Amino acid sequence: MFVLSFTHGCVRYVRNYLVAAVLATAVLAISATAWADPLPSWRDGEVKSRLIAFVEAVSDPTSGRFVAPSERVAVFDNDGTLWAEQPVYFQLFFAADQLKAMAENDPSILTSDALKAAAAGDLKAALAGGEEALLEIVTVSHSNTTVSAFIEAAREWLATARHPETDMAFSDMVYQPMLELLRYLRDEGFDTYIVSGGGVHFMRAFTDKVYGIPPEQVIGSMVETSYGTVDGQPAIVKEPAIAFINDKGGKPVAIDRVIGRRPLLAVGNSDGDFAMLEWTTAGSGPRLAAIVHHTDAEREWAYDRDSHVGRLDRGLSEAGERGWLLIDMANDWLTVYPASAP
Amino acid sequence: MFVLSFTHGCVRYVRNYLVAAVLATAVLAISATAWADPLPSWRDGEVKSRLIAFVEAVSDPTSGRFVAPSERVAVFDNDGTLWAEQPVYFQLFFAADQLKAMAENDPSILTSDALKAAAAGDLKAALAGGEEALLEIVTVSHSNTTVSAFIEAAREWLATARHPETDMAFSDMVYQPMLELLRYLRDEGFDTYIVSGGGVHFMRAFTDKVYGIPPEQVIGSMVETSYGTVDGQPAIVKEPAIAFINDKGGKPVAIDRVIGRRPLLAVGNSDGDFAMLEWTTAGSGPRLAAIVHHTDAEREWAYDRDSHVGRLDRGLSEAGERGWLLIDMANDWLTVYPASAP
Numbered sequence: 001m002f003v004l005s006f007t008h009g010c011v012r013y014v015r016n017y018l019v020a021a022v023l024a025t026a027v028l029a030i031s032a033t034a035w036a037d038p039l040p041s042w043r044d045g046e047v048k049s050r051l052i053a054f055v056e057a058v059s060d061p062t063s064g065r066f067v068a069p070s071e072r073v074a075v076f077d078n079d080g081t082l083w084a085e086q087p088v089y090f091q092l093f094f095a096a097d098q099l100k101a102m103a104e105n106d107p108s109i110l111t112s113d114a115l116k117a118a119a120a121g122d123l124k125a126a127l128a129g130g131e132e133a134l135l136e137i138v139t140v141s142h143s144n145t146t147v148s149a150f151i152e153a154a155r156e157w158l159a160t161a162r163h164p165e166t167d168m169a170f171s172d173m174v175y176q177p178m179l180e181l182l183r184y185l186r187d188e189g190f191d192t193y194i195v196s197g198g199g200v201h202f203m204r205a206f207t208d209k210v211y212g213i214p215p216e217q218v219i220g221s222m223v224e225t226s227y228g229t230v231d232g233q234p235a236i237v238k239e240p241a242i243a244f245i246n247d248k249g250g251k252p253v254a255i256d257r258v259i260g261r262r263p264l265l266a267v268g269n270s271d272g273d274f275a276m277l278e279w280t281t282a283g284s285g286p287r288l289a290a291i292v293h294h295t296d297a298e299r300e301w302a303y304d305r306d307s308h309v310g311r312l313d314r315g316l317s318e319a320g321e322r323g324w325l326l327i328d329m330a331n332d333w334l335t336v337y338p339a340s341a342p
Numbered sequence: 343m344f345v346l347s348f349t350h351g352c353v354r355y356v357r358n359y360l361v362a363a364v365l366a367t368a369v370l371a372i373s374a375t376a377w378a379d380p381l382p383s384w385r386d387g388e389v390k391s392r393l394i395a396f397v398e399a400v401s402d403p404t405s406g407r408f409v410a411p412s413e414r415v416a417v418f419d420n421d422g423t424l425w426a427e428q429p430v431y432f433q434l435f436f437a438a439d440q441l442k443a444m445a446e447n448d449p450s451i452l453t454s455d456a457l458k459a460a461a462a463g464d465l466k467a468a469l470a471g472g473e474e475a476l477l478e479i480v481t482v483s484h485s486n487t488t489v490s491a492f493i494e495a496a497r498e499w500l501a502t503a504r505h506p507e508t509d510m511a512f513s514d515m516v517y518q519p520m521l522e523l524l525r526y527l528r529d530e531g532f533d534t535y536i537v538s539g540g541g542v543h544f545m546r547a548f549t550d551k552v553y554g555i556p557p558e559q560v561i562g563s564m565v566e567t568s569y570g571t572v573d574g575q576p577a578i579v580k581e582p583a584i585a586f587i588n589d590k591g592g593k594p595v596a597i598d599r600v601i602g603r604r605p606l607l608a609v610g611n612s613d614g615d616f617a618m619l620e621w622t623t624a625g626s627g628p629r630l631a632a633i634v635h636h637t638d639a640e641r642e643w644a645y646d647r648d649s650h651v652g653r654l655d656r657g658l659s660e661a662g663e664r665g666w667l668l669i670d671m672a673n674d675w676l677t678v679y680p681a682s683a684p
Contacts, residue, residue, distance in 0.1 A: 218602065222599060225599070226595065227621065236594060249568065252578060253567050253569055260546050278576055279569065
């Protein structure tokens, strides 16, 4: 009888303890979900609300707009969307430094005015020749090397190079609000891909560390590569010819080739992203597109319709009628770079 | 004092109960791990042991050969490795049926003897022209359609078409031992990619359902695609030109482009896979390559050095010295197709 009553008392004691523990855990979990702001660097307003409402709708099984996790694909442009891009795409600073180093060994590689100007560090003159000059600079500076040596060189460069105007490391010029959005999407079951005109191997040098985006989720422009032998070892070698330009209509094409699913969410900043946003939002079911509008001359740069780099004209005109979010950097972002986050 | 001793007694009771419960759970978990055979269709022997030992070593944090989950990439050829490939690659039966249907609408598309023979169902005559004829057949039959319509057509075809010799559905001619290996690898944290000479869109019509391999983990050959408008809607259109042939040295090139990591494990069956296996095993740390050797004329087909389809010559000669596994289908596989699994 004593044993029985002891046991009963103890079972009740255990049960009460367990109930209290489970309740406390549940309350803590609910509090964390309801009260933690997933996007603290975004100012409260329509842009932030619509981003969060979209993510909540597709990830909530009871919402009526639920989408299976395997289909939760978000695509982001890189230059001007995840990090800055002025006065020129950051990769071109690397290309110019590579050309300079290569020309010290062999000046005969500088076969054009564009290459000579780039190796001399005058990118403005080097890019006067437009896209053709840009492709020549990238092709020559990014070839005749193995992929692994190239990525190593890009990592070393990123560790020391500084932006000519801000004197910041380039990988510190990423956007804190976008780091939060990437993490929030992944927390809600999304795969977050980069789909950028930048070079795929250049980006892979830093995207995992800086954005948490692994190499298999980085889609970019490419020079031709070949399989061969270097120093007696099998190697992938970068060749001096363009294989794919991941811009404009090339972006949906590359998304189809590599991912094979239509994204739910696409974020870009220039008319080079227009086709990607159009392709995304033309899908059935819940889809969302957003454009980073560079309106912040104080903390970053202000440019759109007339810019040589990151020109945004058609996207700015049509975003409203298409229901695409226009992210007003000056107004919607409390912080731009992580270093200035509170 | 009573309360204290009550509480002490109860704590001990709870502790003992919890210890017993934890022990029981642990014993059950260990039993399941130790006694469930992850590869029941593989005959016990060196091939099976080495496969399991490799997977256990790279996924066991205490093994000294542990590899982080993000780097656990396995790549598989498809034709002759995951499903059969005789008397010709199965995709060619689809191409021939597509050509026949297309020619009923417009006979003028049959501009060569190879195309005419294929549309007439005589694949032997159609392929007398070798790789050039094969590429022509694929290019013409797989273009001037949207990607989504093409995948839908491939799905409809797979649902009804039958193999001319076995009278089986093509997607029933997958290898049960490979289905088990794919699942085992994924259970141990691997990403399992297909890296095949087959067309990427044709494979995506069935790989998710049949192998559990999602579209973003399917790498194949491709015709050119373009972004345009079809029936007023944005669409990806397949063009009549080859964009990439994912065979031989193209396989490591495509792995680098799409995955950006060197695989830990590569499985193929023909010399078209040699470069992929070589590239994989040339990496540092634990790597493994395996070749399916078609030795089973009774249950499947027996062929190697002299075969037109799936020729295996160099791989057969060098597998031993390179430490690559040779999977002897007749001996190492208890079951070939799922329908005959016990």
